[in-house]
Amino acid sequence: MNYKSIEKKWQDFWEEKGVFKAIDFDSKPPYYVLVEFPYPSGTGLHVGHVRSYTAQDAIARLKRMQGYNVLFPMGWDAFGAPAERYAIRNHIHPKEAVKENVKTFKGQMKKLGFSFDWSREFSTTDPDYYKWTQWQFLQFYKQGMAYKDTIPVNWCPVCKSVLSNEDAAGGVCEQCGARVEQKEKSQWMLRMSDYAEDLLKGLDDTHFAEKVKLGQINWIGKSSGVELDIEIVGGGKFSIFTTCIETIYGITFFVIAPDGKLIKELMPRVLNKEEVKAYIAETTKKSNMDRTELNKGKTGCLVEGIKAIHPLTGKEVPIYLGDFVLGDYGTGAVMAVPSHDERDFEYAKAHNIEMIQVIDGQDTKDHAFEKKEYMAKECYLINSEEFTGMTVLEAKEKITEKLVNEGIARTVNNYKMRDWIFSRQRFWGEPIPMINCSKCGWVPMDEKDLPLLLPDVAEYEPTEDGESPLAKITEWVNCKCPKCSGDAKRETDTMPNWAGSSWYFLRYMDAHNENEFVNMDKMKYWGGVNWYNGGMEHTARHLLYARFWVQMLHNFGLAPKSEMIDIRVSHGMILGDNNEKMSKSKGNVINPDDIVREYGADTLRVYEMFIGDYQQDASWSTDSLKGCKRFIERIQKIGDKLNDQNGYTNEVLAHKTIKKVSNDLVSLKYNTAVSSLMILLNEYEDFENGITRDDYRLLLILLNPIAPHITEELNEQYHLGEPLCTSTWPEYDENKIIEDNITIAVQVNGKLRATIETEKDEAEEQVKEKALNEENVKKNIENLKVVKIIVVPNRIVNIVAK
């Protein structure tokens, strides 16, 4: 059989008939299946893509057959550093590179038979699309959600660009793996931290996989505690944040961040200016990574000349500088209780500071008695004036109450998640539509002038000094201020590639609207993404950004709901046959094109679904692939066994399989869906009088979501019915699944000794009798007294004998 021509034939058929076109406002119930759109790299589609696309395609095809109006779109996430680097390396304009790569990707996807609605295709780099990305940025700006600020940022010395915290996780550049440095730069920011609580709460309105939810909760990093004002001797004050207010009497010093604002304010009063300044300089040089690695000894120095006043005891307390305190978390200052916090303990040891134990229950000579430990036991306070003798929980409450009543403390929440750094010093991104006027400051572009197009230039390599390549293009940079018409300059930074992907799933609902970013009624009709598949690595990035973006839109009346993604699942990776991640250098890369050419698209699709648990990583095995090819060949061959009868030869088997496949496809159990169809085929092969037309069609339709070409072909060839793509998914009858005769196990003291045939729901007494009559059972209870017989209907008999 010629797979190539069959596949082409059906791909053309589907396209001509337009069976995969999603229809806005159709009366059928809408269902939106989405798979993360790829970044069209130069290396083409990866077998890993095939895994998740096939899975989503199967769901889309299933839902269509079940009567839904399915939206299953595809597009391109083509802005960003990799595209730019590819272009630089190959000496072509990124625009051309994207065009070329998209063509490859699209050709590959078509050959695999994915049922995408190509009429909604777009790339984030299309001016028609990024016009609306820019437009949305302006809405955010106008609502006060975008601002420009000079802050220490993550700087990649290799890419020569600023990175977001999400992109620099672990102190390493996400793109090139270089160590990230800290650099002060003026950046556009989005106030994502304002949405920390909403992003947490919103998770309740979604059906994300549990590990995805946890990943986001972790990243947002909420902690509840007390913000407390601390007076300084001789005037002034600062605030600290703590989650352990119960240890307040244990404070023996305060530590403030060297990169924070507080030390700058206090500087005039500092006596040891030289030492303090030197330490600040030392810290700013270190990257975050160095700070964690090199600082186990707890560096820092005393700030001489400034003392704090303990808010309850009134005692004078020294203030230190220490880079374990971060300038951009909490208040940039902490109360240090060395007896009850290991970090404080180490710092106190290193700097010879006294310690006061305030919670009883463990010796604090060598280690701090930390919160985790004292919360596990019932502990009482000591050395804490009127709070002495209270339990930790009681003291926490009472101390907070006292401080709040005195007006020097507030209960607050803090979040690890920071604002989103929205600038990149790159050519290949959406230009930020802001203009800097010497008179008016930052002025947004007039919306009607959008899109602000990228200039068509030959040079787009990053500059040495960390400015965007756009900065060099003066004719583009120079412009008129929209407010005062005076000379002004454009923002030369561009948006991060996460911008375009933060709302692409909305655009698919109305992909070619020239007047709005997406029509509200269309968003209301589709309601959002029902089933979204993507990588775990996007949990704390794309998925979080996308939710933030939608929540902003919703708050500004631009989206119908605050959560537009319902189910989120993620797939495991496909590793090379040596169990390692596929990479050119390891020579273990499998190109899907080769597999399609040699084995056919259906075989590849079946194999990738059969390879194992969808959510786990799986190693490529060409041997197993051959097994799937055999399966497909046997499906063709069994056509020879067609008889002229109707109905299912084995009703129970048929209904069982329908149930199994229907359920497995929507619970990420694609592997067992395939295996149950293999079982079905094995049974068909054993039927003595051949298989009926209904038998054959059942097998084909159930396999169709996974192997769409060959099933359509055989269905047509044997005139079994209308094309599968426009057919209705079979339903099962629960009553027909239970067999009349059931083989059940007989155990003696929990060990299997025999199996017996019973009728469905046979009387307990009768089952017991049958069990006791088994030769092997008799043998095993010889000389024993039967104490109890447990009968689980239609399942098992267990004879307890002593």
Place this chain on the structure above:
RNA sequence: GCUUGUAUGGUGGAAUUGGUAGACACGAUGGACUCAAAAUCCAUUGGUAGCGAUACUGUGUCGGUUCGAGUCCGACUACAAGCACCA
């Protein structure tokens, strides 16, 4: 260190959610077909003993609950991923 996973034959992996462990597939071995090979088909295939019926043993380790545990509980071990001085 913290969080989250994972651990089942030679291999990928199943197990109705506490009820016949190893479905399905790969590989291997033997056989049929063939001059031969490939392909295909048939049989066997967790381990040990036995011609066999069968017995013992077996789901990372140790313990517990239960008539019954891969599944539940407790304590560990190993590996993987993510986060990491977040007060």
